Amino acid sequence: MKIFPLVAVLSTACSLLTLSSPARAASPSISLLQQGSVGWSVSVMQQELRDLGYNPGSSRGYFNAQTAFALAKFQSQAHLQVDGILGPLTRRALIRALKRHYDYIRAPLGQGDLTYGDYGPGVVTLQGDLSQLGYNPGPADGVFNRQTGQAVMAFQAHEGLVVDEIVGPETYQALCHALGYSSEPVAPAPITSPSSQVSSSPWVLGYYTQYTPNSMSSQMSLAQHLHTISAIAPLWYTYRADGTLIKHGYHRSWVRAYAREHHIALYPVITNAYGNDRILTNQTLRQEIVNQLAAMAQEDGYQGYNIDFEGLNYWDERPLTAFVKALSEKLTPLGKTLTIAVIPRTAKDPYNRAYNYQALAPYVSKIVLMTYDYHDIGSAPGPVAPINWVNQAVQYAITRVNPQKIVLGLAVYGYNWASNGQTVEIHANQARALAAQYGVPIKWNPVSDEPEFSYQSQGMTHRVYFENGYSDAFKLQLVKQYHLGGIAIWRLGDEDHHLWTVLSRMGFSH
Structure with missing residues (x-):
């Protein structure tokens, strides 16, 4: 197995898809998690606190007094207002703490959760997606500035998400869904019976x-x-x-x-x-x-x-x-x-x-x-x-x-070998697009039972084998x-x- 960086990145495919009509931006309204809150977001927050060495209690998905105490302890050590409430500032501090806690490797396309101050190709993609949806993140310059943050919060409010200026898994998925890429929700749907998962397959x-x-x-x-x-x-x-x-x-x-x-x-x-x-x-x-x-x-x-x-x-x-x-x-x-x-x-x-x-x-x-x-x-x-x-x-x-x-x-996956000695990994969709771009047929190898093709580019011969x-x-x-x-x-x-x-x-x- 080949080891690759572990980073959540916004799919560049999202920015290539279109909507029939752009969404209208709405005024942001901050969503908070506090004692008495229930659901998926609480469960994730509790797991994050456990990862950082705090004890939010055994109750999963219910924000009880012990969870509030653990969050308040984190806020104190992070030099935040100690109120036991998860708002935007505390959420950002949690993400920063988790990034320090784990070995965090940047991927070629950008970063994990994106928020104010981040930069890179991932932000460029984000800004392009927000513009396409009718929001105004400013120029696609790869810098997550205040204008980009305001556009993110407007999108989050419009989608009914936690409005925190942080582009994490839920916001990523909502963006792709709004662009027509995916209809699956990020938060899990309730499962009535664990036995329904049992299978002999x-x-x-x-x-x-x-x-x-x-x-x-x-x-x-x-x-x-x-x-x-x-x-x-x-x-x-x-x-x-x-x-x-x-x-x-x-x-x-x-x-x-x-x-x-x-x-x-x-x-x-x-x-x-x-x-x-x-x-x-x-x-x-x-x-x-x-x-x-x-x-x-x-x-x-x-x-x-x-x-x-x-x-x-x-x-x-x-x-x-x-x-x-x-x-x-x-x-x-x-x-x-x-x-x-x-x-x-x-x-x-x-x-x-x-x-x-x-x-x-x-x-x-x-x-x-x-x-x-x-x-x-x-x-x-x-x-x-x-x-x-x-x-x-x-x-x-x-x-x-x-x-x-x-x-x-x-x-x-597969590989694209060039005659100059350079080789890059390639996947089925990329391979099909390359073959179409250069007008060459994809051949089936009856010995290996695997597709392959060759093409010429900039004076080099490329040979592609893929699954x-x-x-x-x-x-x-x-x-x-x-x-x-x-x-x-x-x-x-x-x-x-x-x-x-x-x-x-x-x-x-x-």
Whole structure:
């Protein structure tokens, strides 16, 4: 799995869509959260306070006296007016505190929640969207100034949102909805019975990030396909060689609350900073990490973890197995389960010996085969997940592990290789647009069962190989043929929309 920044960004696709008539701006009216308030926004605020070390109480979604006390304590330490009320100033202070609390990485397209003082391409997109909707954010100069803030608050008031000048998940979604992009609400609809989520269909795990290079985000994809997705694996945690835990993504409060409301299992990804094996080979450090992860799973209500340790050598086989065994034995009494992502092996492949499927299987509920990047950004051009190689990897796995424990990794991307040595990641919609732009046909490769094409640009030859819903259908056939436990999508938000139609037709929906 490739690690990308965890940031919520406003989809650039929103600014490309049109409305039949622009919305009229309304006068902003500030919405506050205070003792007695109930609902989704309260639940998210309570989770944010917990993340910062405050105790808002066990009541979720109800603003009681203990929540007010915790918020007042935060206000005091943030040098704000201490009134136990969440208004615009306190909301901004919470966001600033969360950004400091977590390892916050900026994405190429901009930032996470946007508010006064921010700048960059994400603000340019925001300003363009607001202008298109009939508001007046000023020139699209990429600076979130007071005029942009007034336009944001006018839009929020018109949409019935909390008017706080902060463009967060709810405002992002409302903007896209107003532009005709999405009809799904951000806040979850009430679910009357948790049992309605139970399904015997194959497990569908979605790797979840807040930054994707294409026009969808993990958040939108999750909201639109709740009936299909069984679990998400957000990229939240990385261990350094000295055992320091790096926490990514200050938006986790929203994700946890959303997953809980919709009964979506949460398996945060644990990575090893690629190639770091000291956390495995040092027994004292290994046990400290096991204890820390177990406590965190209990405190934050995770269903377990997805271990994704890469860059390992053959001598890491036993330490990796020992780590997984120790963590599993710590999580099992808590009712938690462990999953692990592994670089696939085949009968002809002498590499990746750190992953001993038979030794790992007793301690995990699922083994995710990362059956992608057969050719990657650093290789010669070629198919990303050729079907014959994927088939060999599955056959190797099921002769060693119960097929129901095997989860097939689905690539939903590809690469564009240029003859000057530059390679960029590409997705199905981008690939189709490129082929149309240069007037070249997309060819189907019957050997790899994957689309490809070539084109000329500025004196260079480009070769493009990518996955789409049709190529992934061949992998889904393997899941059915070998009775595997399910699939894992790398990553939510990048996928071809057709993939969801294929999943539904093949019985992967709840």
